[in-house]
Amino acid sequence: METDNNNTAPQLVGLLKKYGLKIAAAESLTGGMISEMITSVPGASEIIELGICSYSNRIKHEILGVSQKTLDELTEYSHRTVCEMAEGVRRMSGADIGISTSGIAGPSGGTPDKPVGTVFIGVSSSLGTRSILSPPDGNESREKVRVRAALAALALAAEEARRLSGKLPE
């Protein structure tokens, strides 16, 4: 696994345990990779109860509660969609932190506006909901785009855990 080559997931699990926080993931682009990386760490059941792989817009709407208006007007590849996904999985799970991904892994599906490799990541907590755009990084494979997105989501979750713990200024 990619996680064998880095400590991102174990560090996040340790941080969440230390602060007594729980996380939940809503994954489109990464398709379960974030949940998998987290649950690969022994003892992860203390900090994660739910992950949703929402690979269609119907599921994003029906299960996670992403508004049809958002999907119709902005598409699934948007800041608004990942924010609503993160809020949805946090609400469903009761977790402290909701994290989400959407984007274009390729090899097809890219557009001039949003080429293959475009990644949106959302995070939601009691501090609010926000999203970041991780732009294409050269000529990446499908796998590399997905791993980049998953690791960026784990990093954003760790940042949110530190903010929630009061260790970082708002």
Place this chain on the structure above:
Amino acid sequence: METDNNNTAPQLVGLLKKYGLKIAAAESLTGGMISEMITSVPGASEIIELGICSYSNRIKHEILGVSQKTLDELTEYSHRTVCEMAEGVRRMSGADIGISTSGIAGPSGGTPDKPVGTVFIGVSSSLGTRSILSPPDGNESREKVRVRAALAALALAAEEARRLSGKLPE
């Protein structure tokens, strides 16, 4: 990824596309690995819409609809639990095939009756719901137990797809 070393996921995706079938996964033990393996294949969005990583009994009950009686009397490590998980995710998603995993990845959590490495896999379709037990296989790592479970689930799903397509006798 483990999937780089075998063709199980690409073969399953090809089979499901060929027969026009959709799949959904409810994962405890494997924690998202099955969804991840399937969505790592380009074009997987044609055959998978939903995966649930249900890492707590509360989520198995509240989201997937596993009965509290089953969890209380048989625990999450049981044939009945994985059958209800597979039925639940199939119902939630509307997919043709629901697949599920539960078991003890370790390093802790084993009992004399159900040692580390004990894996239950469920599958549900219009043909019915059934489960298999994959016993411990020597002194495996947490990762090896999880990969064994994920690959066995993909194989069971492929078998169910062939049964559904009428290519195998009932």
